[in-house]
Amino acid sequence: MSICAFRRKIPKGGAMSRLAVAVALGAIASVAFGATYYVDFEKGNDAADGLSPRTACMHAPGDPAAEGNAKGIQLKPGDTVRFKGGVVYRGTVVCSASGEEGKPIVYDGNSDGTYGAGRAVIDGSEVVREWKRCASQEEAGGNPNWKRLWRANLPKGLLPGTANLCEGETLLWIAQEPNQPDPFFSDSISNFRKVPNAQVTTTSLTDPSFFTQADEHAWDSAYVAVWVVPNVTQKRRILRYVPSEHRIEYDRTNEPYRDRDELYAVENSLAILDRPGEYVLRTLPDGSCEVFVWPFDDASPSQGRITYSARNFGFNVVNGASHLVITNFLIQKISGTGTGSGIAIKLLDWNRDTADVVIRNNHIRHIRHTDRGYGGIYVYRGNNVLIEGNLIEECPLSMGILCGGTGIRVRSNIVRKAGAQSIWFMGCADSEIVGNEVYDGRGTHANGISVYQKCRNILVWGNKVLRSNIAFTTESSDNVTVAYNIFHTADFYAFANWAENRDLKVYHNVILRDADLTPYTQVPQTTATLKNNILTGKPFGLDANHNLRVAVADLEKVFVDPAHHDYRLKEGSPAIDAGVDVGYDRDFAGTKVPQGKAPDVGAFEFVP
Numbered sequence: 001m002s003i004c005a006f007r008r009k010i011p012k013g014g015a016m017s018r019l020a021v022a023v024a025l026g027a028i029a030s031v032a033f034g035a036t037y038y039v040d041f042e043k044g045n046d047a048a049d050g051l052s053p054r055t056a057c058m059h060a061p062g063d064p065a066a067e068g069n070a071k072g073i074q075l076k077p078g079d080t081v082r083f084k085g086g087v088v089y090r091g092t093v094v095c096s097a098s099g100e101e102g103k104p105i106v107y108d109g110n111s112d113g114t115y116g117a118g119r120a121v122i123d124g125s126e127v128v129r130e131w132k133r134c135a136s137q138e139e140a141g142g143n144p145n146w147k148r149l150w151r152a153n154l155p156k157g158l159l160p161g162t163a164n165l166c167e168g169e170t171l172l173w174i175a176q177e178p179n180q181p182d183p184f185f186s187d188s189i190s191n192f193r194k195v196p197n198a199q200v201t202t203t204s205l206t207d208p209s210f211f212t213q214a215d216e217h218a219w220d221s222a223y224v225a226v227w228v229v230p231n232v233t234q235k236r237r238i239l240r241y242v243p244s245e246h247r248i249e250y251d252r253t254n255e256p257y258r259d260r261d262e263l264y265a266v267e268n269s270l271a272i273l274d275r276p277g278e279y280v281l282r283t284l285p286d287g288s289c290e291v292f293v294w295p296f297d298d299a300s301p302s303q304g305r306i307t308y309s310a311r312n313f314g315f316n317v318v319n320g321a322s323h324l325v326i327t328n329f330l331i332q333k334i335s336g337t338g339t340g341s342g343i344a345i346k347l348l349d350w351n352r353d354t355a356d357v358v359i360r361n362n363h364i365r366h367i368r369h370t371d372r373g374y375g376g377i378y379v380y381r382g383n384n385v386l387i388e389g390n391l392i393e394e395c396p397l398s399m400g401i402l403c404g405g406t407g408i409r410v411r412s413n414i415v416r417k418a419g420a421q422s423i424w425f426m427g428c429a430d431s432e433i434v435g436n437e438v439y440d441g442r443g444t445h446a447n448g449i450s451v452y453q454k455c456r457n458i459l460v461w462g463n464k465v466l467r468s469n470i471a472f473t474t475e476s477s478d479n480v481t482v483a484y485n486i487f488h489t490a491d492f493y494a495f496a497n498w499a500e501n502r503d504l505k506v507y508h509n510v511i512l513r514d515a516d517l518t519p520y521t522q523v524p525q526t527t528a529t530l531k532n533n534i535l536t537g538k539p540f541g542l543d544a545n546h547n548l549r550v551a552v553a554d555l556e557k558v559f560v561d562p563a564h565h566d567y568r569l570k571e572g573s574p575a576i577d578a579g580v581d582v583g584y585d586r587d588f589a590g591t592k593v594p595q596g597k598a599p600d601v602g603a604f605e606f607v608p
Helices: 017-033 068-072 553-558
Strands: 034-041 080-083 089-090 094-096 103-107 118-125 125-127 150-155 193-195 205-208 222-227 232-242 247-250 262-267 278-283 288-293 306-309 313-317 324-327 329-335 343-347 354-360 363-369 377-388 391-395 400-413 414-418 423-426 429-434 437-439 449-450 458-462 463-467 472-474 476-484 486-489 496-497 505-509 510-513 520-522 528-531 532-535 549-550 557-560 567-568
Touching: 094 103, 306 329, 313 329, 329 343, 343 354, 343 363, 423 429, 449 458, 472 476, 549 553
Parallel strands: 034 080, 080 103, 089 118, 094 313, 103 324, 118 329, 313 343, 324 354, 329 363, 343 377, 354 377, 363 391, 377 400, 391 414, 400 423, 400 429, 414 437, 423 449, 429 458, 437 463, 449 472, 458 476, 463 486, 472 496, 476 505, 486 510, 496 520, 505 528, 510 532, 532 549
Antiparallel strands: 125 306, 150 288, 193 262, 205 247, 222 232, 222 262, 232 247, 278 288, 557 567
16 A cells, blocks of 8 residues: 555645646657656666666666766656666655646655656665674673674774664664663663762763763763753763763763763673663774674674665755656665754755755654764745655654655655654744654654744645654744644653744544643643633633643543544534634535534544
8 A cells, every 4th residue: 555545635725736737738849849867787888878767777877976978967857767676776866857837756665666667766774794703702892691692893883873783684682781662762861870960061971870980981982871951861982081080071062961860771792781672882993893782683693784864865855856756666775964964855955945846655764863863854944835645753863754844745655663753943044844654763852843944824724743843843933823733742741832833723622641641731822812712621611712631540431442543523523513613614625624514623533
């Protein structure tokens, strides 16, 4: 089934955009008016012309590694670059050429299934070669599990996070103490060590209960993760260990908290490599790297199934390249550090806008950042960009979709296990987040959907956000409409407005929290209108704006199956016909509004 199969009908006023229509027509036109170039990383040859499957190039036009004819290809409006399905392409595609209206340049990962089998794969990794099993405990740095450890050399310049080791299609994890119940969330403070805040500065941490090792080199190559203001976990390499003072020293972090205990964890030391799926990366005196791994399958190293990330981008759109389509790829195993790297699909030019781009029906996974950074799709200064029907999952310490610009449409995507914000608008105008599903955004400061920093004229409609820290957050924006969404969290706000918003409209949402505490909060400076929402809390009943508050224990009186997140209204629900008209003609599921004498409260109309 296509990733796009779950798309819902867009509400009144949000039909298919001019951009989507233009690109769809352009893709058809490109068959008739543009050249098609074929890419086969396994069997292609850069000396070939690339104009047929039998004369495919090895590298795509724009890949820095391309040679010969492949390097010389100049893409023109209406051209298509087809990657062979099922083939792993180890490279980065730099998109510098533009199409034109009605004639986009299309990068296609075998969307019609006629060139290869399945999706084409853009892979940022290389296979780790020449593994050696550890021969002694001393060779493994004193680790008692030495018989299960393997080691190998890696190139210079890698960090534990950018190495991004995978075993087959499974992420491996940097060794950490304390161990996390789910190692994906390495920055989750709920399992960190606790220490009095007086023992933590911006450059040091003292803990006599843990840092008891006599050797001043005990924590060489290790890192510390420290929880600091404003609710972020920052990772720093340990620069010095002072055994007599039980103190580690590291590069400057944000200010520690001074009104509560501090929290921390240590990472990337052989002393704490204690379970399958973990690795440690050490930098050697010549600058090269050595990695130790405890594989899930002891045969994986010798079978060539362990990889490291060698590239920072999958697709890198530069020079304001515009009128592009990127569709039907599996993009994986990319990593980065700092700004502008570690991104599967990047649209960024500091000097000009990138316009009229479609990113559709891609599967993006295993994108890792060193310290809460970019990840799946990043758009900076975009103009008329459609991000639709993509699956983005398992991206540690990385955002799912981050956008800034005008006319940005994020529709019908699934974002699962993004280690930072799942969908984030920063400074967007005349844009929408519609029909997306977000799950398991639970890293530190990882929220489901966020609309921040002078966004204006934004529609957030028909989205489902489950198991995130906060399902929806907004601040410092104008004319944001949040309607017909499902926002559910376990132990914190489901909806939070952290700074002044003007003309915030909150209509027909299900806003729930697993406790009879308010699931919605806002600062006093905000001008907001809430109507027709269902929220957990007490006392039970409707307020003057037709918002229904329901205690957690009474949710079954309102919904079909709230325990399994089925928030359709049950027969006899007090939400039926209890709302007021706010201008929508369709609900979350696309059902006509109203079904009875008045709109129902919540995200679903009851259908008799």
